Amino acid sequence: MSIIQFNHREPIGSSTYPMPNGLVDLKRSASMLSTNPDFPTSTIYIHIPFCDQICSFCGFNKSVSSEDTKEAYVDALIEELQIYAHTPWISALNVPAVYIGGGTPNSLSADQLSRILSFLHQNFPLAKECEITCEGTPMNFTEDRIAILKHYGVKRVSAGIQTFNYDIRTEHLQMREGKEELLKYIERIASHFDNFNLDMIFNMPRQTDDIWQDDLETVLDTPVKHLTIYPLVLLEHTIFYSDFVKKGKYPAPEQDREMRLFNLSQQKLQNTSFATGRYTVRDWAHPGYYRRYIDTNAHCNHVLAFGAGAHGFLGTYTYRNVKSVKQYVDMVKNQKILPYDSQTFCSIRQIMERFMVMGLRLINLDLADFDLRFGEPWQNHFGDKVQALINSGFIELDGSRVKYTAQGYIWANNIRSYFEHNTTGAVGYSDTRGLGKTGKDHYSSWLRVKATDAETT
């Protein structure tokens, strides 16, 4: 009987698979866009790589940039949208969810946001009830930006809080606002958007159990309907990476403590409305407030991704756009070509693996969907692996649905990686700084975790 043991808990999981790390073939890509897609469902991701300030932990592709750079970027973004728009492939799509992420999308002006959203509505087949999400800082959801977002049908907003604790925010995260100020911003945003998410981080320096509990209790007292909680991950080329690894300012984050705080979060939230609509290991929601964007991507649908460093999946290939804003603007505006940095044209086996890697983000993946999608039983390809995970106490099958056990919740990202081919690894929707060729190289050596850490005996 196969038993699996994971040595290191993966703090975050893959947001795309397989890793786009092959050569770009623009001719083949253009030829594909002139045909119809095999299936119509696609989400849209738009990356805005600008922030007003740089937070200590953040590894996303972003920078503090001038107004001129932002304006040139928005022009280029619309050029990139234009390259795809009205191709047979795009015209045949149905888009149930759009996610504008970053960076800080609401660091753009109301006019810039308006131009992007207007172009999208006019040129892409958004579904009637399309869920459009815009990320941003709580401070930048100003009345003029809110008015534009609402005008263009943005129904969902997401704000990074990380912690309400003033000392941690100011001393360790490069953030300025205190709890009372943040709560006022949250009230204002919630008065406009019923579907509102907060991002929170645990296992940060000086964040005691009491502080984390207080953070969760504070969220529970707000009107927000969705909560995403992440463990701290040390990403290369971040301020924290330098503080932790190079300067030795803080002790290494302990995995045991991370697991303890993870379990504490589950206990704290389990009898609340957030538990009722929980749909991934890290996403908690009031009933009906799940993120359609995540759910659609988890079902192995297309992801049309735009912007510098964005990652997409167009049915037969995954791709990554160039990270540099300058290079992105040049490729799109001057050369008028798709700004791809790399691509991987997928085999059927890789798409099947993608189904598992993306799908197991959900806490109730229905494997019957695999049979429908690929026309053959999932057992033919993953029966042994699923059985090994059951034998090891990580998952159970409820009919054809995969249910994580208590241990499975803790090791969920490792379980997802278990279905990846060994040579690939986790990436985000937009590239992180310092991303290496295998994808998992962007973790520090302390927290570097590889799919090969799964030992099967």
Ligand code: SF4
């Ligand atoms: S956490 Fe958000 S606001 Fe902070 S640097 Fe990263 S993208 Fe910008």
